[in-house]
Amino acid sequence: MGKVHIEINGQKLEAEVGSMIIEVADNADIYIPRFCYHKKLSVAANCRMCMVDVASLPKAVPACATPVAEGMVINTKSDRAIEAQKSVMEFLLINHPLDCPVCDQGGECELQDLSVGYGEDVSRFTEGKRVVKDKNLGPLIATDMTRCIHCTRCVRFGQEIIGIREMGATGRGEHVEIGTFIESTLESEISANIIDLCPVGALTAKPSRFKARAWELQQTTSIAPHDCLGSNVYVHHRRGEIIRVVPRENEDINEVWLSDRDRFSYQALTEGERLLKPRIKNNGKWQETDWQTALNLVVKEMKRIIGGTEGKEFGALLGNNVTTEESYLTQKLIRGAGCNNIDFRMRRRDFSGDGRGSVRSGFNFPLAELDNMDATLLVAADLRHEQPLSAIRVRRSTGFGSAMAINPFDGEYNFRLDEELQPKPEMLAQEYAAVLVAADAKRPDILSAEAKEWLSGIKAEEVHHRIASNLIESENACIVVGVYVQEHPQAEVINWISESLANVTGAKWGYMTQGGNSAGNKIAGAVPSQSAAGGKAIKGKNAKQMIKDGLKGYLLVNCEPDVESVWSKEALTNLEKAECVIALTSYVDGRVSEYADVMLPIAGCYETSGTYINVEGKWQSFTAAVKAPDEARPGWKVLRVLGNLLDLKGFEYESSKQVIDELREVFDAVSDRRNARKVPPALGKVSDKDVTRESLGLYMVDPMVRRAKALQQTPKASTHPISISRVKTS
Amino acid sequence: MKTFKRWLNSFLLYELLKGLKVTFVNMFRRKATIQYPEEKTPLSPRFRGLHALRTYPNGEERCIACKLCEAVCPASAITIEAGVRESDGTRRTTKYEIDLFKCIFCGFCEESCPVDSIVETRVFDYHFENENEKVMTKPMLLKMGQIYEDQIAADRAADAKYR
Numbered sequence: 027m028g029k030v031h032i033e034i035n036g037q038k039l040e041a042e043v044g045s046m047i048i049e050v051a052d053n054a055d056i057y058i059p060r061f062c063y064h065k066k067l068s069v070a071a072n073c074r075m076c077m078v079d080v081a082s083l084p085k086a087v088p089a090c091a092t093p094v095a096e097g098m099v100i101n102t103k104s105d106r107a108i109e110a111q112k113s114v115m116e117f118l119l120i121n122h123p124l125d126c127p128v129c130d131q132g133g134e135c136e137l138q139d140l141s142v143g144y145g146e147d148v149s150r151f152t153e154g155k156r157v158v159k160d161k162n163l164g165p166l167i168a169t170d171m172t173r174c175i176h177c178t179r180c181v182r183f184g185q186e187i188i189g190i191r192e193m194g195a196t197g198r199g200e201h202v203e204i205g206t207f208i209e210s211t212l213e214s215e216i217s218a219n220i221i222d223l224c225p226v227g228a229l230t231a232k233p234s235r236f237k238a239r240a241w242e243l244q245q246t247t248s249i250a251p252h253d254c255l256g257s258n259v260y261v262h263h264r265r266g267e268i269i270r271v272v273p274r275e276n277e278d279i280n281e282v283w284l285s286d287r288d289r290f291s292y293q294a295l296t297e298g299e300r301l302l303k304p305r306i307k308n309n310g311k312w313q314e315t316d317w318q319t320a321l322n323l324v325v326k327e328m329k330r331i332i333g334g335t336e337g338k339e340f341g342a343l344l345g346n347n348v349t350t351e352e353s354y355l356t357q358k359l360i361r362g363a364g365c366n367n368i369d370f371r372m373r374r375r376d377f378s379g380d381g382r383g384s385v386r387s388g389f390n391f392p393l394a395e396l397d398n399m400d401a402t403l404l405v406a407a408d409l410r411h412e413q414p415l416s417a418i419r420v421r422r423s424t425g426f427g428s429a430m431a432i433n434p435f436d437g438e439y440n441f442r443l444d445e446e447l448q449p450k451p452e453m454l455a456q457e458y459a460a461v462l463v464a465a466d467a468k469r470p471d472i473l474s475a476e477a478k479e480w481l482s483g484i485k486a487e488e489v490h491h492r493i494a495s496n497l498i499e500s501e502n503a504c505i506v507v508g509v510y511v512q513e514h515p516q517a518e519v520i521n522w523i524s525e526s527l528a529n530v531t532g533a534k535w536g537y538m539t540q541g542g543n544s545a546g547n548k549i550a551g552a553v554p555s556q557s558a559a560g561g562k563a564i565k566g567k568n569a570k571q572m573i574k575d576g577l578k579g580y581l582l583v584n585c586e587p588d589v590e591s592v593w594s595k596e597a598l599t600n601l602e603k604a605e606c607v608i609a610l611t612s613y614v615d616g617r618v619s620e621y622a623d624v625m626l627p628i629a630g631c632y633e634t635s636g637t638y639i640n641v642e643g644k645w646q647s648f649t650a651a652v653k654a655p656d657e658a659r660p661g662w663k664v665l666r667v668l669g670n671l672l673d674l675k676g677f678e679y680e681s682s683k684q685v686i687d688e689l690r691e692v693f694d695a696v697s698d699r700r701n702a703r704k705v706p707p708a709l710g711k712v713s714d715k716d717v718t719r720e721s722l723g724l725y726m727v728d729p730m731v732r733r734a735k736a737l738q739q740t741p742k743a744s745t746h747p748i749s750i751s752r753v754k755t756s
Numbered sequence: 757m758k759t760f761k762r763w764l765n766s767f768l769l770y771e772l773l774k775g776l777k778v779t780f781v782n783m784f785r786r787k788a789t790i791q792y793p794e795e796k797t798p799l800s801p802r803f804r805g806l807h808a809l810r811t812y813p814n815g816e817e818r819c820i821a822c823k824l825c826e827a828v829c830p831a832s833a834i835t836i837e838a839g840v841r842e843s844d845g846t847r848r849t850t851k852y853e854i855d856l857f858k859c860i861f862c863g864f865c866e867e868s869c870p871v872d873s874i875v876e877t878r879v880f881d882y883h884f885e886n887e888n889e890k891v892m893t894k895p896m897l898l899k900m901g902q903i904y905e906d907q908i909a910a911d912r913a914a915d916a917k918y919r
Contacts, residue, residue: 126822127820127822127824127870127871128820128821128822128846128847132822235839235840236821236838236839236840236847236848237837237838237839238838239822239823239827241827242823242826242827
């Protein structure tokens with residue numbers, strides 16, 4: 027692209043041909059007032075606030091819709107520009123109510139800020155103001171439509187980013203109304219971003235409605251814990267109470283967006299039933315106690331069970347969003363105490379791949395590259411409901427590239443699929459293998475003889491050939507394997523096919539993982555097959571064995587196997603049968619109080635410092651935003667003290683940073699070491715009963731989300747988004 | 757001569773008499789002393805005494821929880837928690853507290869209030885018997901408003917033309 031030379035306010039600038047004045051000004055830190063312009067959305071030029079004075083033009087022009095030209099001399103502060111901006115502001119304020127004192131946007135409102143600079147103190151408008159009926163957009167977004175200035179950012183967000191036209195403008199002129207056409211709630215999983223987009227107080231967050239003012243909030247940077255992308259967030263809190271969570275810009279991960287799940291899950295911490303003091307069950311009755319007593323009991327029970335059974339009858343289960351520090355300390359504690367049963371993969375059926383693949387789970391290419399893929403193949407990936415923000419990246423790539431899916435369910439997509447296969451879940455591996463066969467037919471000299479033999483019985487059809495050649499012919503292609511695959515009884519086969527297919531076609535591949543920190547848990551060594559950073563470990567029982575076989579003692583770290591596990595029924599019976607269940611949890615509600623014997627209160631995710639490792643291998647550390655309530659303590663501190671009480675070596679940490687540094691050092695030595703996947707045994711038949719019918723669901727993934735009130739009231743909470751029963755039969 | 761004059765002055769108690777003259781003159785002047793609490797000095801309508809939260813004549817509280825008073829308070833004496841009132845969904849305070857030990861009675865809260873809700877009354881004589889009584893809670897403030905509403909309204913009316 028060529029360059030042009032322009033001048034803004036006397037500052038000489040170089041700009042790309044075709045860029046708009048406002049972009050160039052923004053890059054040079056010259057502020058031009060605006061309402062409708064947003065860098066991630068298309069240009070609408072309907073607010074007219076960004077009027078600037080261009081020397082060669084007779085009238086002021088909108089900076090957001092005027093491309094730069096060679097030699098342009100622009101003035102954003104000349105009399106002509108200011109006059110135009112002031113006039114526009116006067117028009118905007120005609121119908122805007124003067125209710126800033128009761129408006130949640132007050133203090134961070136773009137209109138309020140700009141009216142200080144450009145508004146007149148007395149209105150010349152004496153006629154009646156317009157009143158618009160408020161729309162009910164569901165439990166997440168509160169509306170005050172009278173305040174709307176029709177910038178259409180929310181409309182464009184729906185159309186361009188989500189890909190679902192949820193909001194729209196009806197009527198003309200004075201009668202324009204923004205709404206959902208037909209009375210309905212917003213159903214998209216990232217719809218709440220319109221709260222941030224709205225420059226006025228027309229769309230505000232319902233859960234934090236009227237709770238606080240922008241100026242009294244303190245801001246702490248943190249990482250969202252509910253999907254493997256590791257979205258960057260700001261936690262806004264006041265007097266030790268979390269008020270809201272908003273996105274923090276990071277172009278590599280979440281851009282400027284945030285999924286509703288990450289945005290509103292904080293409610294579990296503020297309004298959930300929190301466990302405030304350690305509890306011990308005495309003759310079936312809960313008794314609150316102090317930490318010392320509770321910890322001593324835990325140590326006594328752990329010593330008894332582990333010592334009495336040589337570590338065979340005790341096991342630790344971890345949740346998907348525990349911090350890396352917590353999982354590292356848990357495995358160190360468990361292994362140090364002489365027990366090898368530790369796992370976090372409660373939704374996994376196939377453990378034959380343990381020890382294969384890389385030390386870290388997830389993607390081998392940066393997430394942001396999903397934007398530029400000419401071809402994307404989704405394998406059992408319901409991106410919208412698993413990692414909502416990755417779906418909008420794939421959607422962006424479908425603007426020029428193609429997306430294909432082999433999904434054993436009737437998924438909901440916000441992008442066009444060029445090819446869609448819907449095998450029955452038990453046939454997923456076969457169908458996928460057929461694509462590999464097709465690819466192999468095109469590029470026969472890459473797969474090993476052994477692999478070719480493995481594929482020999484499988485026949486590729488027309489559609490498989492199309493998918494394979496699309497992957498081969500595209501310059502940038504990738505295969506995205508969804509969370510569902512990890513629950514599939516042939517997960518390892520599918521992973522092997524993916525790896526082989528990526529080899530043959532030259533595509534990149536990666537698999538999405540459950541929860542926020544699966545990659546971190548694996549690196550930390552919270553799996554039976556490897557210790558920290560892929561180190562050797564004495565093989566212990568995996569999650570399936572621990573849950574199905576039943577143990578005498580369990581240590582649960584921030585998880586509820588009775589809900590999260592694919593073997594939830596067995597989990598409940600065995601947990602109830604166990605002699606001692608030690609639960610490190612933040613909440614008292616749920617069945618945990620039925621089966622646990624000791625409950626230790628730990629801090630929730632924004633109340634502890636820690637590190638999450640996202641699916642692309644980014645280590646993101648964060649500090650605690652607020653203090654945990656009452657006696658609850660950060661999980662790593664509890665585990666550290668347990669280590670001390672068990673007289674284990676190497677538990678002298680004073681901060682979570684020391685823990686992560688210790689792990690980091692080991693990890694850096696091995697880095698991303700890989701063990702090649704072996705050709706799997708011949709494809710067996712999968713019984714219909716062995717496949718999951720339903721996913722855990724968008725708003726069910728971890729204990730925190732399950733307790734977020736507002737999210738649980740959304741329509742998406744009541745339906746299992748990927749329900750295999752919805753497979754098309756034709 | 758000088759020494760003699762000074763000696764004479766002290767001998768004739770001149771300084772004493774000069775001082776007593778002031779006493780005598782004031783003995784017959786009008787008394788400035790008032791019999792507090794039976795009598796009180798006149799107060800300006802702008803007097804800044806104890807706070808009150810006003811209500812509208814229909815009993816609806818004026819405060820809309822905009823928190824401007826909390827923000828403007830130089831002594832950080834005001835603590836407000838707000839939320840949606842369940843009955844009608846309006847924005848209301850759930851907690852409105854003024855710590856009278858912190859308050860410097862500057863009147864900024866009254867100045868900043870967009871709905872004339874928080875006001876300072878003419879009440880300045882009060883006392884606490886327990887430490888925790890120093891915090892005026894929302895019911896206390898509303899009660900103040902109810903008791904003194906006539907006076908408050910009259911004071912605002914008297915001062916209105918200078919605002």
